[in-house]
Amino acid sequence: xxxxxxxxxxxxxxxxxxxxxxxxxxxxxxxxxxxxxxxxxxxxxxxxxxxxxxxxxxxxxxxxxxxxxxxxxxxxxxxxxxxxxxxxxxxxxxxxxxxxxxxxxxxxxxxxxxxxxxxxxxxxxxxxxxxxxxxxxxx
Amino acid sequence: xxxxxxxxxxxxxxxxxxxxxxxxxxxxxxxxxxxxxxxxxxxxxxxxxxxxxxxxxxxxxxxxxxxxxxxxxxxxxxxxxxxxxxxxxxxxxxxxxxxxxxxxxxxxxxxxxxxxxxxxxxxxxxxxxxxxxxxxxxx
Amino acid sequence: xxxxxxxxxxxxxxxxxxxxxxxxxxxxxxxxxxxxxxxxxxxxxxxxxxxxxxxxxxxxxxxxxxxxxxxxxxxxxxxxxxxxxxxxxxxxxxxxxxxxxxxxxxxxxxxxxxxxxxxxxxxxxxxxxxxxxxxxxxx
Amino acid sequence: xxxxxxxxxxxxxxxxxxxxxxxxxxxxxxxxxxxxxxxxxxxxxxxxxxxxxxxxxxxxxxxxxxxxxxxxxxxxxxxxxxxxxxxxxxxxxxxxxxxxxxxxxxxxxxxxxxxxxxxxxxxxxxxxxxxxxxxxxxx
Numbered sequence: 020x021x022x023x024x025x026x027x028x029x030x031x032x033x034x035x036x037x038x039x040x041x042x043x044x045x046x047x048x049x050x051x052x053x054x055x056x057x058x059x060x061x062x063x064x065x066x067x068x069x070x071x072x073x074x075x076x077x078x079x080x081x082x083x084x085x086x087x088x089x090x091x092x093x094x095x096x097x098x099x100x101x102x103x104x105x106x107x108x109x110x111x112x113x114x115x116x117x118x119x120x121x122x123x124x125x126x127x128x129x130x131x132x133x134x135x136x137x138x139x140x141x142x143x144x145x146x147x148x149x150x151x152x153x154x155x156x157x158x
Numbered sequence: 159x160x161x162x163x164x165x166x167x168x169x170x171x172x173x174x175x176x177x178x179x180x181x182x183x184x185x186x187x188x189x190x191x192x193x194x195x196x197x198x199x200x201x202x203x204x205x206x207x208x209x210x211x212x213x214x215x216x217x218x219x220x221x222x223x224x225x226x227x228x229x230x231x232x233x234x235x236x237x238x239x240x241x242x243x244x245x246x247x248x249x250x251x252x253x254x255x256x257x258x259x260x261x262x263x264x265x266x267x268x269x270x271x272x273x274x275x276x277x278x279x280x281x282x283x284x285x286x287x288x289x290x291x292x293x294x295x296x297x
Numbered sequence: 298x299x300x301x302x303x304x305x306x307x308x309x310x311x312x313x314x315x316x317x318x319x320x321x322x323x324x325x326x327x328x329x330x331x332x333x334x335x336x337x338x339x340x341x342x343x344x345x346x347x348x349x350x351x352x353x354x355x356x357x358x359x360x361x362x363x364x365x366x367x368x369x370x371x372x373x374x375x376x377x378x379x380x381x382x383x384x385x386x387x388x389x390x391x392x393x394x395x396x397x398x399x400x401x402x403x404x405x406x407x408x409x410x411x412x413x414x415x416x417x418x419x420x421x422x423x424x425x426x427x428x429x430x431x432x433x434x435x436x
Numbered sequence: 437x438x439x440x441x442x443x444x445x446x447x448x449x450x451x452x453x454x455x456x457x458x459x460x461x462x463x464x465x466x467x468x469x470x471x472x473x474x475x476x477x478x479x480x481x482x483x484x485x486x487x488x489x490x491x492x493x494x495x496x497x498x499x500x501x502x503x504x505x506x507x508x509x510x511x512x513x514x515x516x517x518x519x520x521x522x523x524x525x526x527x528x529x530x531x532x533x534x535x536x537x538x539x540x541x542x543x544x545x546x547x548x549x550x551x552x553x554x555x556x557x558x559x560x561x562x563x564x565x566x567x568x569x570x571x572x573x574x575x
Contacts, residue, residue: 029331030173030342031181031324035228035485037174037346041493042466045459046309053307064308065368068315068452076458079498086492089174090343168470169481170463174346176485180354181327184320185448192446203447204507207313207454215319218359225353229482308451309459313506315452367452 020157022059022097024051028089038086045079048111048123051095055109059154062147071132072141074107078126087113087120099155105129105140107151159296161198161236163190167228177225184218187250187262190234194248198293201286210271211280213246217265226252226259238294244268244279246290298435300337300375302329306367316364323357326389326401329373333387337432340425349410350419352385356404365391365398377433383407383418385429437574439476439514441468445506455503462496465528465540468512472526476571479564488549489558491524495543504530504537516572522546522557524568 034040057063094114101108113121130138173179196202233253240247245267252260269277312318335341372392379386384406391399408416451457474480511531518525523545530538547555
């Protein structure tokens with residue numbers, strides 16, 4: 020299945036060339052993933068923080084196909100490309116006006132630990148994993 | 159006395175009009191204040207965080223006199239306008255090419271508390287207050 | 298009348314203290330104003346840019362009443378406090394959980410000019426001014 | 437040769453977990469590349485913009501090895517991995533405390549065009565190419 024999220028390109032996203040400043044795409048995909056975890060996986064970043072857990076990004080591959088301009092609305096499409104014991108692969112595609120603009124492949128790792136301790140990878144909570152697996156498996 | 163800090167205007171600061179996107183001025187003055195506390199007051203934000211303390215901004219007044227463009231270098235000038243028991247007034251002026259571009263007047267409050275507790279205003283640590291007062295009083 | 302816009306506080310808005318980093322409030326109010334001009338005034342920033350026009354902020358006064366945390370949803374409420382020949386006063390209030398968190402009073406000026414020329418204040422286009430006046434005057 | 441640039445991790449870089457918010461690494465590498473073009477290649481982004489040229493990023497691969505915290509200073513090390521007719525490969529490594537924290541491999545393409553026209557890849561200006569080649573070839 021595909022998780023959709025629209026983001027309108029505003030002044031704060033754009034550079035002096037009038038197109039999206041590319042680090043802002045990563046801010047957008049972080050937002051898309053954050054909402055995916057809250058709405059689909061049922062475990063928000065606020066809840067993770069309170070439990071001294073999180074899903075840091077350990078790998079990102081970004082390909083830019085075409086620029087996006089002020090006022091355009093991106094249809095971000097997130098799909099699960101891999102679900103490991105404590106990691107996940109998430110593909111984020113930015114579609115707009117019938118064109119693929121940017122592809123962002125992310126690998127996130129679920130980590131946890133004590134309040135002042137180091138965070139270590141740990142298995143997904145079963146309920147979270149089940150919800151993500153159901154989403155990924157749905158046609 | 160005046161605390162100086164140069165910031166070169168880069169792509170990430172600018173909007174589609176090719177000038178500094180105004181919320182970036184506040185990011186810059188936050189950076190200037192952060193370095194002032196580390197270098198002049200002798201108490202860095204990292205040290206404050208570790209002690210569950212901080213200096214949140216409670217008031218900001220920003221006046222824009224002229225735009226600043228990609229490639230220009232701002233000479234930020236910080237001065238202490240008021241030093242209270244647990245607060246401080248900091249004026250930040252952005253000078254460039256002989257012109258005042260932006261003035262940012264900030265009021266910060268020193269707060270502290272327990273790790274999970276609410277933060278409340280508390281008096282400046284005496285050594286911090288003494289260093290700021292010496293800086294403010296120097297000709 | 299009041300123009301409303303909800304913004305959920307995400308990772309990208311927050312600082313190491315787990316609360317909104319205050320320059321992000323200005324990014325949010327810029328977004329709220331940008332959407333107000335598109336939806337209410339009927340003249341988007343993208344259209345203004347194409348016409349070598351814009352609405353730079355010349356004055357901002359920000360008062361912080363209480364912190365906002367990751368996961369909270371701000372109800373931004375924009376009202377018109379003054380409508381001049383070429384300027385506008387816009388009050389932005391951040392409400393959340395029954396509490397006013399932040400107030401941002403902005404003064405914007407409508408400017409225009411040639412593609413490479415300096416931008417100068419100019420009167421609001423009549424249709425834009427009429428729509429803003431109708432909004433401001435509605436009960 | 438290696439181009440070095442130090443960046444101190446400040447409040448604006450960090451997330452609620454107290455570590456660098458990963459899209460900020462891309463803002464930093466954009467800044468490092470921007471300074472590399474100004475100082476080493478002898479062609480600043482401001483000069484490129486004025487000539488309706490630029491070096492958009494078309495590919496980024498980011499690997500996170502270890503987190504970086506508020507107050508740490510990153511030694512960014514940029515090296516040229518490939519110099520094509522109109523493209524360049526730039527590796528950016530974030531070193532801190534004897535550890536490699538992040539690696540960012542970027543591919544940039546030199547583009548140009550008319551003021552309102554579409555930008556197309558074009559060969560590096562010879563003087564720019566020569567300076568980059570001399571830097572890349574130096575032991």
